Amino acid sequence: MSRLGTAYLRVLQAVGRRLDYGTNAFDREWDVLVVLDACRADLLRSVAPDFDFLDRVETVRSVGSSSSEWLQNTFVDRPETARTVMATGNTWTDRYLDADAFAALDEVWKYAWDDDSGTVPARAVTERAVALARERDPDRLVAHYMQPHTT
Numbered sequence: 001m002s003r004l005g006t007a008y009l010r011v012l013q014a015v016g017r018r019l020d021y022g023t024n025a026f027d028r029e030w031d032v033l034v035v036l037d038a039c040r041a042d043l044l045r046s047v048a049p050d051f052d053f054l055d056r057v058e059t060v061r062s063v064g065s066s067s068s069e070w071l072q073n074t075f076v077d078r079p080e081t082a083r084t085v086m087a088t089g090n091t092w093t094d095r096y097l098d099a100d101a102f103a104a105l106d107e108v109w110k111y112a113w114d115d116d117s118g119t120v121p122a123r124a125v126t127e128r129a130v131a132l133a134r135e136r137d138p139d140r141l142v143a144h145y146m147q148p149h150t151t
Contacts, residue, residue: 021061021063022060022061022062022063022064022073023060023061023062023063024063024073024074024078025074026074026078026080028060030140031139031140031141032133032140032141032142032143033140033141033142033143034143034145035142035143035144035145036145036147037067037089037090037144037145037146037147038146039147041057041059044057045057067090067092068092068095068096071090071092071093071096071097072096075097075101075102076096076097076098076101080139080140081101081102081103082101082102082103083103083138083139083140084102084103084138084139084140084141084142085102085103085104085105085106085129085132085133085136085138085140085141085142086102086104086105086106086141086142086143086144087106087108087125087126087128087129087132087141087142087143087144088105088106088107088108088109088125088142088143088144089108089109089112089119089120089122089124089125089144089145089146090109090144090146091109093105093107093109094107094110103136103138104132104135104136104138106128106132108120108124108125108128109146112124112125119146119147120145120146122145122147125143125144125145126143129141129142129143
């Protein structure tokens with residue numbers, strides 16, 4: 001990351017630590033949280049009629065404007081993570097999350113990265129999320145995809 005990019009990220013993080021501007025996912029009811037990192041709700045809504053499983057697309061204001069801020073504000077110091085498993089393609093997890101705080105944290109990006117697409121294939125995250133759910137029977141499951149971050 002460039003110096004300018006790093007400075008921009010640090011400013012976002014500093015602002016995010018001082019503002020309560022979103023809803024933490026753990027403050028809502030869910031069993032499975034599918035994170036489509038950087039997916040625009042308006043675009044998802046426009047294709048929803050093409051998919052039976054997307055009956056409605058809702059939006060909630062996030063607790064972070066960047067991955068690092070969102071990870072910290074969502075998962076750090078939350079007792080719920082002890083009963084949560086997460087399969088993630090997000091490369092920021094090793095810097096901001098404590099794997100021991102989760103029932104399981106599978107950082108799929110560490111072994112399933114695809115150089116050709118510039119991200120972790122969605123299938124790899126899905127397969128690990130399903131396997132973790134079957135193996136661990138968690139209270140909550142997070143599948144964190146990095147699409148549409150591909151180039």
